[in-house]
Amino acid sequence: MTGRFPIEDVSPVVSCGRYPAKAVVGERVPVAARAYREGHDALGCNVVWRGPDGVTRPFTRMRPGEPGQDRWHATIAPDAVGEWTFSVEAFQDPYLTWQNAVTKKIAAGQGAAELANDLAEGARVLDAAAELVPAAERERVVAAAAALRDDDLAxxxxxxxxxxxxxxxxxxxVRELVTAGEEHRVWVDRERALFSAWYEFFPRSEGAVPATVDAPARSGTFATATERLPGVAAMGFDVLYLPPIHPIGRVNRKGRNNALTAGPDDVGSPWAIGAEEGGHDAIHPDLGTPEDFRDFVAAAAEQGLEVAMDLALQCAPDHPWVTEHPEWFTTRADGTIAYAENPPKKYQDIYPLNFDNDPEGIRAEILRVVLHWVGEGIRIFRVDNPHTKPFDFWHWLIAEVKKVDPDVLFLAEAFTRPAIMHGLGKIGFTQSYTYFTWRTSAAEMRAYCEELVAAADYMRPNFWPNTPDILHESLQHGGPPMFKIRAVLAALLSPSWGLYAGYELFEHVARPGAEEYLDNEKYELRPRDWAGAQAQGRSLAPFIATLNRVRRENPALRRLRNLVFHEIDNPALLCWSKHDPETGNTVIVVCSFDPRVVQWGNTTLDMPALGFDWHDRFTVHDELTGTSYDWGQRNAVRLDPYLQPAHVLTVRRPVPPEGPAAAPTGPADLTVEAVPDDLSGGTAPTSPAPKDDDRWTS
Known part of the structure; x- marks a missing residue:
């Protein structure tokens, strides 16, 4: 800081400025600082910000916050990808000082003689202001200064x-005694870094033919997987994530359900990367050629899908690196290379990398591999277990890749300790998997989301109800209602969310004693009858498409910082909203956490957070049913897990009436909504289905 006035506690600042804060193009980034001065003269503050092109933008004036706290606030909206900088300036504001003094003195009855100095001082300030205002306003300022000097006026x-x-x-x-604060950094990504809808499938399963007594199994290819793209796009997803597509090791290959011994037809885990056909820069020959992959990426783009690749920095025992660079691995006391372990889990088909023996060599090779795929048109990488690799490596790699292409995004697949997950966000990861899966009550979910909002300057969550590794017990036993509930929570709490294929078919059978799927697709081909399920009404795809449509159509759902929770008197329910002040768009969601019985609740909405006064009334339109309701601060809701486990309400702003105000149509403090009887063509059950088996076929 240089100058006269203290400037403290500036935000957003990450780790005392060691790392840049994060934003996306068009996002309104809140900037705040504490600034104060001696005496009673007025202080002003503004934000100075500079784009990646080096051009300083017009400064943004900051407004004071809560009285007596000396906290100043503004928002900036970056308009380009790259590294931005900002600083806070504090200054003496002679106009506000003069305005405050002269209005009080005139109100006290002071005359021209007593005000002579004040009138002269005001004219001096306006003389300076005339040089600063737009040309179209200059005469107005000059005229005001002349009036202050006119002794003939009262x-x-x-x-x-x-x-x-x-x-x-x-x-x-007019700014005097300007104090410049320290400069701080903000890295700005394209919007997909914050707002995205992911879908994961295994290309080898799409179009695969299972083994028979007469013929071996046949893998799907990029060509057959292309046939699945319209179905994914129809559900409204915009990112298609592929597990590793590289050659799979044959040494220590795992069999079905993670068996230690593979049979002749077992295809192995795609995460056991590398064989005689090549390593991380090669494509599994069963999937096709590099040209086939390029065609697949192009076909996905035609459907509005951006392909994300898996970056798994580990090797099968027969990966070329093992023989070419044994120093990149850890050798045990008996001379063997250490395979991966997460006790009690063992991954005998995988060798983890050692970054300490030849850091320059291994870094250069991994950078080459990543840039190879960037050259093939890949701009998104889902990084497998980044918390098991050195943090300084990731900080370096991400920065080096963004020097080549700043649009490249990295999703951290790190289910680990909070400090590490937050640390990965700080050092450059664009998004992160989260603990969403294990937050199964309304109170837990609210507390966790509030924690994520507090970290929005550097950590962007991506909510996944399931992955190939994770089938939570709530989905194992909650029936189709729970699949809807978890989809609503993931899609509408977080700007980014994702699903692993099979979720829309209610796949829920777990390997006994494990939180993962039986007949796991990681170890075998798993073709699915998508069309048959859709035709028979056994698919959640239309519901998922509705959620993604609502996300696309409502700008408020594209952001994280605007998430606000509202009180509701039933602990089985969660109520939240997102409001976009620029467009006025507002979405209110009330979701049940109970997949078995009807739940009632009464909301108490934070009306100013919705852009309303406390006693306003407004219309909400339920995007899931097409029904509209008249709402206010307090509203009763009824959620049936079988018919409608959530309200997804878009707010319709009232049009001011012409003439006298209309008489109220009902009590101002409570609206009991009508329960439509056409949600499913039947009567809501009053008790849960008797058996889980029946629930899966309902």
Whole structure:
């Protein structure tokens, strides 16, 4: 800081400025600082910000926050990808000082003689202001200064024009004794870094033919997987994530359900990367050729899908690196290379990398591999277990890749300790998997989401109800209602969410004693009858498509910082909203956590957070049913897990009536909604189905 006034506690600042804060193009980034001065003269603050092109943008004036706290606030909206910088400036505002003094003195009855110095000082300030305001406003300022010097006018008339300049001189202030704060960094990504809908499938399963007594199994290819793209796009996803597509090791290959011994037809885990056909820069020959992969990526783009690749920095025992660079691995006391372990789990088909023996060599090779795929048109990488590799390596790699292409994004697949997950966000990972799967009550989910909002300057969550590794017990036993509930929570709490294929078919059978799928697709081909399920009404795809449509159509759902929770008197229910002040778009969601019985609740909405006064009334439209309701601060809701486990309500802003206000149509403090009887063509059950087996076929 250089200058006269203290500037403290600036945000967003990550780890004392060691790392840049994060934003996306068009996002309104909140900037705040504490600034104060001696005495009673007025202080002003503004944000100075500079784009990646080095051009300084017009400064943004900051407004004071809660009285007595000396906290100043503004928002900036970056408009380009790259590294931005900002600093906070504090200054003496002579116009506000003059305005405050002269209005009080005139109100106290002081005359022209007593106000002579004040009138002269005001004219001096306006002379300076005339050089700062837009040319179209200059004559107005000059005229106000002349009025202050006109001895023929009474004091109120002399100051009237000058006081009318308050808004103009707020936007174009006279600044004296300017104090410049430290410069801070913000890395700005394209919008997909914050707002995205992911879908994961195994290309080898799409179009695969299972083994028979007469013929071996036949893998799907990029060509057959292309046939699945329209179905994924129809559900509204915009990112298609592929597990590793590289050659799979044959040494220590795992069999079905993670068996230690593989049979002749077992295809192995795609995460056991590398064989005689090549390593991380090669494509499994069963999937096709590099040209086939390029065609697949192009076909996905035609469907509005961006392909994300898996970056798994580990090797099968027969990966070329094992023989070419044995120093990149850890050798045990008996001379063997250590395979991966996460006790009690053992991954005998995988060798983890050792980054310490030849850090320069291994870094250069991994950077080459990543840039190879960037050259093939890949701009998104889902990184497998980044918390098991050195953090300084990731900080370096991500920065080096962004020097080549700043649009490249990295999703951290790290289910680990909170400090490490937050640390990965700070060092450059664009998004992160989260603990969403294991937050199974409304109170837990609210507390966790509030924690994520507090970390929005550097960590962007991506909510996944399932992955190939994770089938939570709530999905194992909750029936189709729970699949809807978890989809609503993931899609509408977080700007980014994702699903692993099979979720829309209610796949829920777990390997006994494990939190993962039986007949896991990681170890075998798993073709699915997508069309048959859709035709028979056994698919959640239309519901998922509705959620993604609502996300696309409502700008408020594209952001994380605007997530606000509202009180509701039933602990089985969660109520939240997102409001976009620029467009006025507002979405309110009430979701049940109970997949078995009907739940009632009464909301108490934070009306200012929705852009309303406390006693306003408004119309909400339920995007899941097409029903509209009249709402206010307090509303009763009824959620049936079988018919409608959630309300997804878009707010319709009231149009001011012409003439006298209409008489209220009901009590102002409670609206009991009508329960539509056409949600499913039947009567809501009053008790849960008797058996889980029945629930899966309902």
């Amino acid at each position: 004091p109120p008339a002399r100051v009237a024009a000058a006081l009318d300049l308050a808004d103009l001189l707020w936007a174009h202030p």
